[in-house]
Amino acid sequence: MFNRSTLRRGLLAPLAILAAVVSTPASAITDVRVWHSMTGVSAQTFETMVESFNGSQKNYRVDLVFKGDDKATTAAGIAALSLPDGPDLLQVSDVGSGDVLAVKNGVKPIHEILPLAKSKDFDFFIPGAVAFMKDERNRLRAFPLEASVPVLLYNKAAYAKAGLPTDAPPATWRDLQKQLIVLQDAGKGMKCSYTSSDQAWIHIENLGALHGEAIATRNNGLDGGGATLTFNDLLHVRHIALMTSWVKSELYRPSGHGEEGDARFASGECGVLTTASGSLGDIAKAARFNIGVAPLPFYEEGARQPVNTLVGGSALWAAEGRTRDVYNGIATFLAYLATPVIAVEWHQKTGSLPWTSAAYLVSERTGYYDKYPGLAAVMKGAATSQAATSRGIRLPAYDKVRDIMDAQLDAVWSGEKPPKLGLDDAVRLGDDAMKQAVALPEPPKARPGKAPKKGVSSRT
DSSP states (O other): OOHHHHHHHHHHHHHHHHHHHSSSOTOOOOOOOOOOOOOOOHHHHHHHHHHHHHSOOOOOOEEEEEEEHHHHHHHHHHHTTSSSHHHHHHHEGGGGGHHTTSSSTTTTTTGGTTGOOOSSSOOSSOOOTTTTTOOTOOOSSSBOOOOOOOEEEEEEHHHHHTTOTTOOOOBHHHHHHHHHHHHHTTSSSSSSSEEEEHHIIIIIIIIIHTTTSSSSSHHHHHTTTTTBBBTTSSHHHHHHHHHHHHHHSSSBBOOOOOSSSHHHTTTTTTTEEEEEEGGHHHHHHHOOSSSSEEOOOOTTTTOSSSOOOOSSSSEEEEEOOOOOOHHHHHHHHHHHSSSSHHHHHHHHHOOOOOBBBHHHHHHHHGGGGGTHHHHHHHHHHHSSSSOOOGOOOOTTTHHHHHHHHHHHHHHHTTTTOOHHHHHHHHHHHHHHHHHHHHHHOOOOOOOOOOOOOOOOOOOO
């Protein structure tokens, strides 16, 4: 594994190369503004990388600004994309990518910027046609900042204490049920066998993707407008019914809509967790036990061989209308992030998908995955070609749709509604929210300031 001293020794060489291949005025420092929503280990790691970048070269300076949670950052960024003091790079979650793409002349595709750096490290790990960061021709629209896939994590100490094998994670949901029963019977103080973060992403969106079932018509909305929701199908009803039975028997203890389940698992309260792979860094830092990693369970009757899950998380989008100096700065910074030593550190510290294929190969060859044996299989699965139902979801007002999913799942878990009714209501209300969003008039665009002359930086 690369440590901090190795990182610092490796920084000057790649930055010297990048300075040589990207032309910029020698007398000026060009600022690159990055608005983000990262917290925890991801924020700490990225801040250190930005500081090292800024301190090791003279042409560009990255100004990193925290703008709040995902929704707040996306909303603020979209409103400011056309403004001279808006972000040059904006972190946007997979849910918000459709909103960014809908902004006319709002973003400049990353694949048009990267050639400015002439870097040989832009061999990206992300599979083809992941909709929220790539186009139909497999070209990067955005840089895969915190890309994640769903994983199952389990407490190896709790498994050993219960007499369960620590190297045999559950492949199917019914395998998991058997293990949870054992954990519950032998828990001796464990308050819950299983919990989940990001419940709608795990139990609706990725359940569908894993079994080759779209959750909306028109290929999850990727084929154009007019899509309607379909996740009240037999697969989802059966799964939510099983989860409801687990709630009643206290095998499954829901933990809210965000990352609340991560903390319950890291504290040792719960023995098993389904969450995003990008949470692994924060969980590993807090946990006082060895963690097992496995792919998301599936149903044998639903898929003899599971299909890909969705790649979620967030990406960095570049604003349109910036000067060539700024785009040179963006290219230089992203080339720096893509150098193997930096990309490896990001992957290993955060648990997010590797930015590049080299970062994965280095992690594999240096024994990083020996610490989390199941993680290598998850990474390999994430890198394979995506099935149609795994490319992503592009629906209007999807953040509101996901909120509706969460609210209806809460009603099911509490016993207020049976599973079928809860999913039916989620589909009906979600369809209404999408129709209302499409019917709304476009808000007036902010008036941009006077653009600087081409090739001249406005930030010196």
